[in-house]
Amino acid sequence: MNNNAQKNIIYSIILLLLVVIVYLYRQNKEGSEDLGAITTDAVGRMVIDGQTMGTSYRVVYLDPEGRNFKPAVDSLLLVFNQSLSTYISDSEISRFNQSDSLVFELPFFLPVLESSKEVFELTNGAFDPTVGPVVNLWGFGPGGPQLKDSVNINAILPRIGFEKITFDQQQVRKQVPGMYLDFSAIAKGYGVDVVAEYLESKGIENFLVEIGGELVARGLNDKGELWKVGINKPEEMGSASELYSVVALDNKGMATSGNYRNYYEVDGLKISHTIDPKTGRPVRHGLLSATVLAEDCMTADAIATALMVMGTEKAIALQESLRSFEIFLIFNDASGELNSFSSEGLKPYLSFIHE
Known part of the structure; x- marks a missing residue:
């Protein structure tokens, strides 16, 4: 062993x-x-x-x-x-x-x-x-x-x-005194995995675990179907409860990160809570929401946060180079219109509500 x-x-x-x-x-x-x-x-x-x-x-x-x-x-x-x-x-x-x-x-x-x-x-x-x-x-x-x-x-x-x-x-x-660790961008996803592992240890094969919007699905629901979960429409475009799309989770973890819920404005300048660790400054790009599906929710949670730092183009490039996770992005395009992108592996499990 x-x-x-x-x-x-x-x-x-x-x-x-x-x-x-x-x-x-x-x-x-x-x-x-x-x-x-x-x-x-x-x-x-x-x-x-x-x-x-x-x-x-x-x-x-x-x-x-x-x-x-x-x-x-x-x-x-x-x-x-x-x-x-x-x-x-x-x-x-x-x-x-x-x-x-x-x-x-x-x-x-x-x-x-x-x-x-x-x-x-x-x-x-x-x-x-x-x-x-x-x-x-x-x-x-x-x-x-x-x-x-x-x-x-x-x-x-x-x-x-x-x-x-x-x-x-x-x-x-x-290695440097005064450093500070904060796992808020990964802990909920990890907590979902921990609960899922506990249920599996008790012989439970079909379940959906959700903590603060981060999820893990295993098996099927009581109708014998894959568990289905919604992706919210960015609040700037509608109410917080309005769905943009629905995903069928096939034994995956799923996490969503977004800039549209946590920001403030000063003199017309929007300050996003997503901070680029390299510059120490808020990101400024059109990506509004990043949903990630991975084998576990901890990984999905962390990658979703990273994609919000990277922006739409770099997020797509990363997924296409690694292929170890799937993504669904909602963003403002060059003309300011709301648009979305889904990776190829996710498309069979995705249905749209927003038209």
Whole structure:
């Protein structure tokens, strides 16, 4: 058995033990509080939902036994956040940001570092979890909207760059003091994968997991069809709930990133929350939304973020060169008209609502 296989087995055992421990703690603390799911039909279609990572989650799964996995999923996500949430002061990532190194205690930090490094290299740095301080500097943090001058940005840029983060199987280290890691552009996708892996460990073959719009589908729905999910029309062009297209997910992870939801204007200049890690400045291009389908949601989430930095043409070029994921882009073309692009592998699974 190779080291990776041994590591995966150990992580799985640790994960299940953590779920049991936290579940027992919550049961003892909450007593008889109703944590139930609902069964909607005779085939064992179960629906559970809740709150996590500052957003909501929803899981639909088919289980003839009608088992309620909500307590376990809530416990699992609680432990997940204790590793990767920057909003928890004593989480692993918060403790790392306050120091120069961290020895891993939970089984989540290392996999997200490994995936981040892979996507960072694939996208030539367009995806970079160290860019958070510049994002905050531009006013997309607690301080609110505010333009910054070049002096402030240039002072922070030396602390930006994922290549300055080193790690092995036991710990992660900073090569430059004052660096800050933020996995908000990949953590929801990873959380979806973690929940999906838990369901699979329980013998569930047909399910759809969603956290804050990031998804993983496995198998078929209760009608015997592929799970279908919508891609929202950019809000600038319509209401937030209006769909642009629908995708049938064939055992894939899917994530969407967009510029149209988080921006502000100063003197008619639109400031996007998508910051180019290399320049430290907001991107300025016509790409409004990037949806990525990949084998896992963590990869899809990170690549979707990178494509929003790269813009339409570079995003298409990257997909066509790698062919390891599929994309659906919504953008303003040269004439300012709303347009879209779908990669060839996605087209059989895509249906349009927008005309």
